[in-house]
Amino acid sequence: MTDRYLIVSSDCHAGLPTEEYRPYLESRFHRAFDDFLAQRDARRAAMTRLGVRNEAFAAQWFQDNAEGLRGGWDSAQRDKELDGDGVAAEVVFPDADAVDSATAAPFGVGLGLSGDHDPELGMAGARAHNRWLVEFCALNPLRRCGVALLPITGETDQVVAEIRRAKETGLGALMIPAMWGGNPPYHDRRYDPVWAEAEALRMPVVTHSGTAPRHEYGDHLGIFVSEVTWWPARPLWFLLWSGVFERFPGLRFGVAESGCWWLPNLLWFMDRLYLGAHGGKKLSPFAELRQAPSAYLDRNVFICATNTKRRELAHRYEIGVDNILWGSDFPHPEGTWPSTREWLRNTFHDIPVSEARRMLGLAALDVFGFDAEALRPVAARIGPLPRELGQPEDQTAVERSWARARETGRHWLTGDDFPYLGKEEA
């Protein structure tokens, strides 16, 4: 109880103010880049019309956080902000500015990365961001795992080359488009060389929320928000059921900033199907798998669950404690910065310390290959103590309050018809 938490944020964001990407972009794309910059106002107007951008909130947000927000691309400022939050290490996704999109990666290939991007421009924009990110992470490599942008629907040789370049230059993970657009879906064997290279180089592959079929939503914000977490999760069952995790047992695939609340039902549904539920008796066998979907999940999948909700924590024995990777989402307003310590206390005070340590850091260390030993001194300096998270010294009652939920676990595998979610009176 005197060990400070080693906290890893599995979902943070960094990116240059868009116009500053120019030196990182090959000059033959500069004219297209000028066109992209010129359409910035139109893009912002569309976001405002949909309601994703609220004028009044935006004004207040930038006024209140001017200094800290520079941490989106300023390395020293960033260290200061992460220290303040008690976060020892982070996984760095693109697009620091989630309010005005002023730091969008060139051609919108950051959180807007989509299979429908022009292949040439898409790869050019991705490389520009990746080049900058290499420099940015190199300023504090111990604490930063950079996520390379990887538009995998383009030409496979180029995609594989970009994976190698990302690895060689020190990046640690690969973000692929959540949607393949008009290109072949991710069950297609054309992507096998991509999965093979990611597996061989131990580069986790991740989707991140952001893309969605906006043309279908009109200006109805609620529709967008209701399903913007489904699209990035969708590749998970495309990979799983087409046997990608069987062919590439070392591949790690993750879904970022889409919550983890949807996972228990998905696992229950898929496991039952595979294990011969009545509802599937008329179907052919699932010959591409050799074990239940949840077994692949535990081996191959992780969830960058970002700002975990209390409801999600109640589901953690169905999801798998080690599959939940917390994140602060710095510097996005929907995240926990700059009040992460308070958020952690409100969220984790009655969760066992042993499990909180895994969700708040240990699981992410493993997935993203951070150097745990080298990070310990950082954690010892800035990490919160369990008592600062409101966790009692004597954990007996806390552990007991979750005993039945833990024992029931994935009830469909433990012989229970009913789930058991929620805390008992201690």
Added chain:
Amino acid sequence: MTDRYLIVSSDCHAGLPTEEYRPYLESRFHRAFDDFLAQRDARRAAMTRLGVRNEAFAAQWFQDNAEGLRGGWDSAQRDKELDGDGVAAEVVFPDADAVDSATAAPFGVGLGLSGDHDPELGMAGARAHNRWLVEFCALNPLRRCGVALLPITGETDQVVAEIRRAKETGLGALMIPAMWGGNPPYHDRRYDPVWAEAEALRMPVVTHSGTAPRHEYGDHLGIFVSEVTWWPARPLWFLLWSGVFERFPGLRFGVAESGCWWLPNLLWFMDRLYLGAHGGKKLSPFAELRQAPSAYLDRNVFICATNTKRRELAHRYEIGVDNILWGSDFPHPEGTWPSTREWLRNTFHDIPVSEARRMLGLAALDVFGFDAEALRPVAARIGPLPRELGQPEDQTAVERSWARARETGRHWLTGDDFPYLGKEEA
């Protein structure tokens, strides 16, 4: 405890062997109908390749159930099968044969109803089925609520006319395509006359699982099954967030044969968003709604949850007991026929009788406008007794075992951070 259950199946299927629809189809479509029939083998081969049709299972199924399966279109046989199952009344969807598709409605507008159908052929096929269904339901109108097929992406005047014709001829509900294909999504105001007419005539509008973007799945059955329940649910949040339930407060919308396990998370997610969760603070207000999404759900939405699973019943206080409408799915093999009584015992034995009565019949009576008084003698003749469902005479312990889950209910509205799902030791 001596009252027999009045059981309503909110999801059954009936349809003619396809070729017998010819007399119900306007003659100018007969040539197109011949073409449709000629492609039957190709369609069956595609289903077999995807794995939705398993040769060995199909052979056994038809051998074992030859007599009962005639109840898919033979009225007297159907009554006998429903009596055997203890089902007093039913909601009649299309496509009796879910194994070989030998009773597919003309042009595949039954469970395959899609916004991408040719508008003229789609409406012609729908009308043919609707004409037959009128006759079929008229043979036992007390026990059958026929669901008219309604391809609403076609010409609005024709759609509205078909709603009126369906009502006048005795049908009781409207099935719309789960997917709009290349047509305007269901938030579009072009559909307002459709919702208005359905509201005015008290015709519930329903989607049913079946359609999905199969071209994206290759031959990977697991992908298909994993998301075939999402597509029919999708219109729910399109209608809700675009204010359809605000503009048409009397409209009832339902999702059939897609389970109800996904609803608690959706309600939690949408309610929190509307009520101002931190994650939505950067967004504009949801001006199209005047109350929380769950309030619309309780007023406007129902779920034909078909063969309810024990896990789903554990979620019933979050879903809303009266929003869950059980169904037998007769005569589909994934349903409970011909062993419905046994299924009910296995599923409901430790659920309070008072709640089981609502999910097994009372809620559906209300939604579909059955004549409850006239059905009582039928139920008194064929319905099971609570003790035949294994439900104890003294319900005190059963009620107590669910007390905490019931009190917690929708925890995000009752002040609880954590859900509480599952039965306490009695």
